[in-house]
Amino acid sequence: MANRKYIVGNWKMNGLNDQLSDIADIASIAANHPSVDAAICPPVTLIASAVSQNAAFSIGAQDCHFNEKGAHTGCVSAAMIKQAGASFSILGHSERRADQHETDADVKAKAEAVHANGLGAIICVGETEEERDAGQAVDVVCGQLQGSFPNGADAKWLTIAYEPVWAIGTGRVPEAADVEEMHAAIRQKLGELMGDGADAVRILYGGSMNGGNAAELLAVPNVDGGLVGGASLTAEKFGPIIEAAAAS
């Protein structure tokens, strides 16, 4: 049976208090499409307000530290994002792997930390353009998945997001056949890593998804949803993606 579609907006470093109304607008579109799981990950500063204003809508974080507490200036723990009201966190986004030198081992530890706090995790993987051109895309992504894979993984709390680095924020989207190949490879790798439960783990596609291409991407086998950046910032842009998921 196909998995329920999961459409997640990653606001990255965008959003001041004024944009809380966009989250409310997105939450009401989501409420009209109960067959789809939708969520927004605003900056950590907006999590508590977004949760208190939209009780029935899922709000996530974009990262957290793997340690419970301590001398980590500027970081937040899994317990902190939970207390703010987040129900899950994106982890290992390529922007963090690149800018913050996050390793697979860091991402694995973060996933185990969020799970220990009763939160869900979306682990991001994806190849660079150089890696794709060199024919290494599947090996790189499966290697990241293996290295980042948490102990105790279960579809109840774990989601994978395939985000080709070269498709993020560029308007470039891979061919459907390439998305299909990668998602099938991720599904197979999940099978090796966790056995029977692998089919229920949702695998999202991310990278320049928008209202115009969502239907085609969401129709690809093993694409169980989307992780959306730029097109998640307003209800006008994000709504059509939720609608495409509902129609898929």
Ligand SMILES: O=C(CO)COP(=O)(O)O
């Ligand atoms: O990185 C992404 C989501 O995490 C994708 O970003 P864009 O949708 O802006 O390409």
